[in-house]
Amino acid sequence: MSEPESRLNERPSTAARLAATVPDGLAGRRFDQALAELFPDYSRSRLTAWIKAGAVRLDGEVVPPRQILRGGEAIELDVRMEREIGAQAEEIPLDIRYEDADVIVVNKPPGLVVHPGAGNPAGTLQNALLHHDPKLAEIPRGGIVHRLDKDTSGLMVVARTLRAHTALVEQLSERDVHRQYAAIVYGAMVAGGRVDAPIGRHPHDRLKQAVREDGREAITHYRVRERFRTMTLIECRLETGRTHQIRVHMAHVRHPLVGDAQYGGLLKLPKGATPELAAALRGFRRQALHAEKLEFAHPKSGKPVAVEAERPADMEALLAALRADTKENG
Incomplete structure (x- = not known):
């Protein structure tokens, strides 16, 4: 048995027996729905x-998920949740932008997996x-409900309870x-738009995604925020959340x-770029993408939660160089 398999099998779990009675209002419903x-x-x-x-x-009987209920039945549920101890706790600084008993919103820096x-x-x-x-060890995937690529910065929401995880x-x-x-x-770019193109695994490179007819539905909305001589600052809003979606769609x-070697190829220096812009582009070693705003309904109260995170210093420095280049080259 390999080490990862052994570790998985040794994970302790939390167990509990829960009970309920099917109310009359759920009579006629399927067992799984109730x-x-x-x-x-x-x-x-x-x-x-x-x-x-x-x-x-x-x-007292094991029945199929589609069993129709009559009301009044007794339900017993044996809960057994694996603890998420594949990862060990480490003292790494966190930029927390919102926190309560149910959720955490963290601003992830670029370069952090x-x-x-x-x-x-x-x-x-x-x-x-x-x-x-430490209690996040009891939540699936340590409470993380969505992800950002290593070199994408910005906001992520983390659930601190099972109910919050399910709701999010x-x-x-x-x-x-x-x-x-x-x-x-x-x-x-001269105008915004909408990219509606399905995304799936790249046919030849398993580390990449690609637009393909048999892929999963993927929709990205974008609009122009600031135009430069050879580049554009845009705002993107995800309607779906496929792996690498914005990167794939914008390449499509x-x-x-900018900086996305995986989908954009080698560095492209604009003709006549100022020395400062050339240096900024050579030093920008990640995709220029930042998750700046996150809005969701609080999983317990239902009230809206809106969190914003400013663009990181490396993107701001690149934008400053682009503005200066555009001004100089008019």
Whole structure:
């Protein structure tokens, strides 16, 4: 058995037995549907998996998820949650922009990997979060409900309870989370627009995504914020959340992100660029993408939560060089 498999099998878990009675108002509903209403802390997919595994009983019997209820039945649910100890707590500084008992919104710096994995066993955002709140070890994926690429900066929301995690994942799947980004792209764009192009795994490079007919639906809205001589600062809003979506979509419309070697190719120095702009571009070693605004309904109160994060220093320095180059070259 390999070391990762051994570690996975040794993970302790939290266990509990929960009970409920099916109210008359749920008579005629399917077992899995009623369970989701009676135990909202857990996602529908997790509850369905527990039903199929025999961890949920109806009047003492194991029944299928589609069993129709009559009302008054007794439900017993054996909860068994693995602890997220694949990552160890590490004292890594966090830029927290919002925090309460249910959620944390953190401003991730560029260069910080979100989850431990091959090549990054430690020093990740998840390691830092586990140090900040050890109880996150009991939440799926350490409470992280969406991710940013290593070299993308900006806001991420983290759930601190099972109920918050379930609610936020549902908001994401229902497209109820507003995610707004700032990006610097090649080319002098004249207007905003909408990219509606499905995204899937690149046919030849497994590390990349690509626009492909058999991909998953992907929609990005963008508008021009500031035009420069050879580049443009744009605002992007995600309607869906596919891997590398903004990077793939902007390359697809022939305006790849500055610094994005994976989707934009080698560095392109504009003709006649000032020495300062040339130096700024050579020193910018990541995609120019920042998650600047995040809005969602609070998973407990339902009230709107809106958080913003200013662009990081490296993007501001590049923008200053672009403004000076545009002014000088008129």
